[in-house]
């Protein structure tokens with residue numbers, strides 16, 4: 001209904017403008033600026049009431065606009081208003097879809113700009129007017145507020161305003177992303193925000209889960225990047241809008257911060273950060289590992305770390321005790337190694353997440369391996385030095401004096417005779433040391449130096465030693481054997497070097513009263529030892545041994561041994577320890 005009709009000029013004037021004119025004349029003001037010269041009614045009159053500071057784009061011919069307007073006659077009577085309908089007027093500019101005056105009036109406008117416009121009848125509805133609404137030859141006043149502009153040639157516009165230092169991976173088609181966003185219209189009105197829901201928006205990219213503009217606008221983004229993605233309505237919700245917050249033909253502006261990124265085809269990524277020079281053994285399925293870790297999300301948020309608990313995380317690997325990605329990432333490590341293991345959610349905590357870990361989150365574990373062993377491990381012995389005449393080897397019952405330094409696999413010193421300044425002395429095979437140590441001290445000769453590695457099941461077990469040895473820790477002993485006193489045959493605490501006297505009882509029973517008291521017995525045994533005829537088991541308190549021997553012979557417990565009670569070991573029905 002645009003009108004090209006020429007009509008009589010100068011039909012009416014705005015009362016407001018007349019008033020201005022009068023007042024200016026009255027006050028003898030300097031020459032009035034061009035905009036304030038009286039309107040001759042030949043062309044559209046435009047007054048820019050508000051122009052926003054930011055104006056990235058102005059209306060051109062062929063653009064599609066959404067605007068609000070209030071239309072009135074010069075006397076102030078309203079003839080139409082978009083506000084009354086509660087929705088913007090949506091139309092192409094410069095395509096004769098508007099009255100000529102409005103097509104002109106909108107040109108050059110910014111979003112959020114407000115214009116007061118006067119349209120003469122020949123650029124409005126002419127001498128015909130609009131039946132019942134606009135009388136013939138009406139000048140029309142419009143108060144116009146521009147809400148939205150786009151053009152059918154528009155593409156998705158991407159403006160990156162923050163890019164992280166490191167960007168090793170960017171969003172590709174079929175990736176899964178988690179991001180925060182604020183969605184606004186071009187005029188700045190917020191229509192949606194992930195922050196209101198207190199969680200990221202999680203979706204696949206490029207496969208039609210999103211509006212086409214977002215499917216495209218997220219491509220090439222890296223975690224930590226922030227972008228403004230401006231989407232014209234034909235790549236968003238189109239003519240209909242979404243039926244809720246988003247009206248038809250609305251351009252959308254998404255302020256997006258990418259938090260997380262993976263592809264469902266991803267496996268874990270392992271970045272070795274430190275591998276010790278000597279690495280004789282690498283972890284395998286079934287090994288038991290102790291490690292420290294920091295667990296973060298891709299955006300750097302720490303969700304868990306072992307350090308805060310002051311103890312390592314201990315687990316079997318490759319057996320499903322930990323998340324699949326960790327089970328895999330912990331294979332092939334050396335003791336002392338540091339690695340970063342990046343785990344996609346399908347190998348982590350999945351769509352559900354857990355605790356501080358959001359659903360579908362990629363996990364980054366920085367791990368430091370303290371030690372590992374296998375439950376089938378025995379003691380590992382490495383001999384560093386062996387004397388040339390190594391003929392006497394340690395065996396069960398021998399009394400040993402040795403020096404040692406004990407440490408963990410990571411080198412932490414636990415204990416040392418070097419610090420104590422004296423040897424450690426034990427009877428081998430008597431349960432005075434942990435089983436692994438007992439094994440590690442066998443078949444050793446004086447002067448020999450060894451390293452003995454003891455797995456926890458042959459050491460201090462899962463419990464460890466409070467404040468000294470961590471639970472499930474592998475122990476490393478460096479040992480030097482200094483002295484060895486051969487023990488007695490198994491089961492004996494005292495032996496004769498020569499034949500045993502046939503009248504043994506009578507020899508012991510010095511006063512010949514037919515009874516042997518402890519004192520008599522003790523004197524006799526010590527005499528044998530001192531004269532080199534007999535030998536007590538080394539490494540034990542001799543008084544204790546003698547007392548035990550006496551008690552064993554004093555079968556009725558009356559404190560005396562009689563000839564009937566007295567027996568040698570080979571006469572015993574089943575092994576007593578003595579004689």
Ligand SMILES: *[C@@H]1O[C@H](CO)[C@@H](O)[C@H](O)[C@H]1NC(C)=O
Nearest residue numbers: 164165166167168224271300
């Ligand atoms: C970026 O990567 C380099 C090399 O991988 C690393 O040294 C640096 O710390 C990284 N910077 C950030 C901010 O992560």
Ligand SMILES: *[C@@H]1O[C@H](CO)[C@@H](O)[C@H](O)[C@H]1NC(C)=O
Nearest residue numbers: 180181182193195255256257
């Ligand atoms: C969205 O708005 C919130 C709250 O105003 C702000 O903290 C955040 O940085 C904005 N941008 C994104 C991408 O979330």
Ligand SMILES: *[C@@H]1O[C@H](CO)[C@@H](O)[C@H](O)[C@H]1NC(C)=O
Nearest residue numbers: 305306307308309310311467
């Ligand atoms: C960890 O150890 C440090 C220093 O030994 C101590 O201050 C802290 O309280 C401990 N934390 C826990 C959780 O045991």
Ligand SMILES: *[C@@H]1O[C@H](CO)[C@@H](O)[C@H](O)[C@H]1NC(C)=O
Nearest residue numbers: 292293294305338366367368
């Ligand atoms: C974990 O973080 C702490 C503190 O930043 C750091 O000292 C430690 O080396 C980190 N551990 C690993 C395995 O990266």
Ligand SMILES: *[C@@H]1O[C@H](CO)[C@@H](O)[C@H](O)[C@H]1NC(C)=O
Nearest residue numbers: 387388389390392445446447
């Ligand atoms: C043999 O070893 C013993 C210690 O076990 C040592 O006292 C002796 O000197 C050695 N003899 C020779 C010939 O090396």
Ligand SMILES: *[C@@H]1O[C@H](CO)[C@@H](O)[C@H](O)[C@H]1NC(C)=O
Nearest residue numbers: 403404405416418478479480
């Ligand atoms: C223990 O460590 C000390 C100091 O490093 C060293 O001198 C000594 O030879 C070590 N002892 C053994 C048995 O390895």
Ligand SMILES: [Ca+2]
Nearest residue numbers: 554560561562
């Ligand atoms: Ca008796």
